Amino acid sequence: GAAPAVVNAQATIRWRLASSFPKSLDTIFGAAEEFSRQVSALTGGKFVISVHAGGELMPAFGVLDGVSNATVECAHTAPYYFFGKDPTYALDCAIPFGLNSRQMTAWMYEGNGLKLLREFYAKSNIVNFPMGNTGAQMGGWFRKPITSIADMKGLKMRIGGFGGKVLERVGAVPQNIPGGEIYQALEKGTIDAAEWVGPYDDLKLGFFKVAPHYHYPGWWEGGPQLSLYVNSKAYEGLSAEYKAVIENAAALAHVDMQAKYDGRNPAALKTLVGSGTKLHRFPKDVMDASFKAAMEVYAELNASNPAWKKIYEDYSNFRRDQNLWFRFTEAGFDDFMQQQKL
């Protein structure tokens, strides 16, 4: 008989992934590429996901709607970009004085994070997966060092979303400027300060040449998590096997992206310091005032936004318990090691 040699071969599935990031952010953009590579490897090339940089298929911030409307099957983004639509999205990424990278992963994988966020995203036809984290970001580049909270008054700082909202309450003036225009604005003095990511990404943009004071910690992003968004109808159309492919490949890309930042930041920091960058810890009164302002914002959101309240309550309990535990053996070990001549 002329029975085909292979009658059960699964047809090739082709998806598109819209990234919110430019290719130049190779560590973040690269997480989506790594995900796509793993999906293909796991399926013998039968599940192919093409990865598109921000702006290629849709605007960088249009990916939430793009996945929701099934313009694309999936996206890779930093959910706090959608803070303006609803601050609840930021709980899937970072909020000021939130969880650090490991704690965020623990909340997603072992705590209630993934469950609660999946419920939240369901109304947008999105199934979310944690996919990458930068670790604690730096507090950004300042033309003059910040010596006390008084220096924050009137400070024009390039900073997005939630961080900006809190900074405003301590007197700063947040500015919305695309990555590509920050250098010139800092150089001209149109702005006084700008935050970006950390040494590895910041070095490439050269901010140290025009604003050499590099403050830390970036308390508005203590462990920002990136998210894979999958359109729920596209997801439900997959076999159980291919659903597992998505989950496992996202997990590999998740751990790999944090490892890349951890591995690459130290050398970039050395180069920056060798090129004249001055490192400064934010003064305690800046930290304290910002913390107080952030807690006020959260109390207001608890009162006005039920979706936020439901998830933030779980998140903040988890954060309290995590910090209670991490202060002992993790901090005790790290603190000692950081003081040694190694």
Add this chain to the structure above:
Amino acid sequence: GAAPAVVNAQATIRWRLASSFPKSLDTIFGAAEEFSRQVSALTGGKFVISVHAGGELMPAFGVLDGVSNATVECAHTAPYYFFGKDPTYALDCAIPFGLNSRQMTAWMYEGNGLKLLREFYAKSNIVNFPMGNTGAQMGGWFRKPITSIADMKGLKMRIGGFGGKVLERVGAVPQNIPGGEIYQALEKGTIDAAEWVGPYDDLKLGFFKVAPHYHYPGWWEGGPQLSLYVNSKAYEGLSAEYKAVIENAAALAHVDMQAKYDGRNPAALKTLVGSGTKLHRFPKDVMDASFKAAMEVYAELNASNPAWKKIYEDYSNFRRDQNLWFRFTEAGFDDFMQQQKL
């Protein structure tokens, strides 16, 4: 024609995984179960790995030979168990004053760790994959609190491998006692102290009832990594697709195990403290003397063991750079958060 309905179906592959752990260590043993579950899910049940507790197929510490000799196709273990064969194995797990959990993952995924360890394992016919981490362990349970280095002299402490070797140099007397016999030895005073894992596992064994002083940090295990060992011939016999299945499922189990410990330790710590456990940081002179002793051991190994020297050189450079970087924004953020009323 009577052509079979499916002519290209991959035959089912059945492997056995020998764990070094008892089922009671559900978080560690569970990582192997999670790995097996993902392998099955990724292959539609066509690649089945049965998971066997320590002692079931071979002794807990026999798994290195078991995989090397292809008695089983794979194992899940803590490579520092093989410290007696060669201390180099410990670099795939934990050494005193080594990398923390995130740094270890960064060394494996982004640094040279995986590459160098694969070369080392090749002579044993093993392909290794990082698969889980407990995070920084606690320093263990003491019948009397340690107030200075003088209290370490003659102290009989249950502690294994590398940690014991260093403790010996500061005057303690390391004891080798299986997990199930620690409680009685502590109760009778046959030993003065014992280390196990951290709050979640330690609570189950009830040590707080007989040795209530719980010291931290466990400087001999700042981020012990578990390893999946796969027999290299079995591995090479897999399709590219199934090789990717192993890698991705191990990555998911890797991130999931750390998340489980991070998620579960805080509640256990609260229970312990509520039951009379006293938390104490190790005195600075104990940390300093132990650090010095560890560095002496490493210098001796560098001189006597070329395999160690090659990998430790890379490891220690990585450790230096990681701690240089982590002391700024990561530590600055964590330190502030741990001081807040959350």
